[in-house]
Amino acid sequence: MAAEKLRDLSQPIDVAVLDATVAAFFVTGSKEERAAADQILRDLQANPDMWLQVVHILQNTKSMDTKFFALQVLEGVIKYRWNALPVEQRDGMKNYISEVIVQLSGNEASFRSERLYVNKLNVILVQIVKHDWPAKWTSFIPDLVAAAKTSETICENCMIILKLLSEEVFDFSRGEMTQQKIKELKQSLNRHFKLIHELCLYVLSASQRQDLIRATLSALHAYLSWIPLGYIFESPLLETLLKFFPVPAYRNLTLQCLTEVAALNFGDFYNVQYVKMYTIFIGQLQAILPPSTNIPDAYSNGSDEEQAFIQNLALFFTSFFKFHIRVLESTPEIVALLLSGLEYLINISYVDDTEVFKVCLDYWNSLVLELFEAHHHSNNPAANANMMGLQIPFMPGMVDGLGSQVMQRRQLYSNPMSKLRGLMINRMAKPEEVLIVEDENGNIVRETMKDNDVLVQYKIMRETLIYLSHLDHDDTEKQPGGAGVL
Template sequence: MAEKLLDFSQPFDVALLDATIAAFYGTGSKDERAAAERILRQLQEHPETWTRVVTILQNSQNLNSKFFALQVLEGVIKYRWNALPIEQRDGIKNYVSDVIVQLSSNATSFRQERLYINKLNIILVQVLKHEWPARWPGFIPDLVSAAKSSETLCENCMVILKLLSEEVFDFSRGEMTQSKIKELKHSLNSEFQLIHELCLYVLSVSQKPELIRATLATLHAFLSWIPLGYIFESPLLETLLKVFPIVAYRNLALQCLTEVAALSFGDFYDSEFVKLYTIFMVQLQIILPPVTNIPEAYANGSDEDQAFIQNLALFFTSFFKSHISVLETVPDNQAALLMGLEYLTGISYVDDTEVFKVCLDYWNYLVGELFQSESKMENPSSISPVGLQVRECSHVSLVALFLQ
């Protein structure tokens, strides 16, 4: 009976597909599951199946059937997209966009259909890799405009932007040509002003935790590549530092600050990095007082608490690798710098292999720096007083650490 699904000369039987999918996922006998698997494999490989995707999505009562249809559609987008007539490409693009907007605009459907929406988001990003910007130049403006109409829709727009950034900057190798990757990166950079304004607006105005977390996650994906002016010549950094002490957003904000801490492009923004570190240390002493036994706090803490200490290790090691020399040159930073090294020393005692690896990597880096600085000690004036004290403190920290 299920073979009827492979007959494309007649209307597609969505109910039969649902029954076949149900049999495959365990409601039938072993033989029925094997037969269902064979039919579904043939259906997935059939070159015309993608033409039934919209029918399946509109009429199926089985979520697994919808995921099956989206899997078929994803394969077409990846491998046959440019061979499709423009009318069919536009039809797919518009349908996927409309369904996402419809489901994301309503808070109830957005929560209930979250897995389905996430898969649709992935499909949309796959389309964007082909269509944007040349054949879909208005995508970013349209997305930002739509985001302002509903908080749940805005939250999903953040998810789409995060996925797009990850696809272009992290996962694109092997799937797109270098010229296409370059084109997409240029487009993201040139249109980031709209995204930047939307993110700042959400973080400044919204009281919805899910939306704020989604925005911070999106910013985390962006911060490694956006033009530095958007970080240091706008309220973005100030906003992240304001969000950082709030428990619900602490880890995501710290991940964003770590991305900034790892940036290093000459000395033009040195004063901004010093300001970042100074404010951060004031806030950190409230969140995690210096007298805290960090290994004990880690051992007894929740998953969020442990993640915070892990993220804190990444922040300090990233910042010190890139900017410790800037902190050493300003006497007013001495106490904060030494305190940061003490925090990192405490974190190094945490009984967790990954945390220790992060700290050890920095201590190994610092040993190399200290070794090189010994050659300058014949001329002590070449090192600032703060630098000398930091190096002395670092020597003591390292000796204490490795004697444990």
């Protein structure tokens, strides 16, 4: 009887009966009751008119499970049928979801106690935005920024929504939206980013609320890889981020933001800003993590937050050096800071964590290969010129000029490379093992024990060590165990 009552959607659904059915499925029901409840809920989800009951359900239920069931129904409609619905129905639902989010996030107590519900409503709102913005909801970003200025808890939730929007458009949209739609959303985000940028800077300069600052840094992290570069380098943003780096509560989030900036590669236009950024960063890092620190020990004994800091530090250094090491090399007054950064990265490379080591190893392999190729081509000026991007004919004196540059780089990196040789020998992964075994027929056969990850790591380390040996054969032999690898 109750089941038939629920399936009749010609009148407002009996929320008490729905609550009992949801509870039977999730919490209280026997095996048979759960199966019956599951069938009823599936039938309701399949009913194309069920979504019209969502507002009625959300307004009348106290059950969080029932709320999530109603939002799941709504999410399916938004995903597959939204554009086919009448405008009035779309606008009504959009306004209702927005109002509930503002109501719950505007109150400190409800924002904390119903956080999961608010987060789900945020996801629903972003799904609507993906359909309606910018053509049918032109004021979305201005509306969001205006709401954020009314209270700090609303502002915190707006930052969460902005982060979700960036992730949906740039990370999760493949397969759900056409390339044209994705392009349209990206262009709209770019056009409106001035408002977002101003809001973020205001929060970071004026707020003392830790949760809001963390939400703002997290939102910025989602945007930094694609926003127009002027917002980073021609505004106080980078300077502001560096001010937050020494603060423990914000250190990891700030470091993630700085890593996104470090990974940008667009030529030499902002070299001065990168040099300044690196100089300030290293100065701060030396106070936070003195160069004498035993980083592997600190990692193994550290908290999750401290371990994440070391992981993020590896990503920062490898990203920065990969794209900007040349400008650091060519700035004499900070060469010592460059070498200090490389020393940090070598120490991090000794950390007993496979993922951390992979990040470091990939960078060391690329740097050593670059140095080896320059060394290998130093006696062939035309080839070396082409390798360096200089499409020029041979001229007298070229050998001296290019050879001198190569030798200067080798000399600059001689000490880090020596320590890197010790690292590679010390941490060399085992090659594939071969066992001699007897098969089921009594034959003696060779059996290879393979671990693909370890094998790949071994090949990269072996390649790196070979390049290092060619760069300085004598130093390789002097390393403990070095003679055995040649």
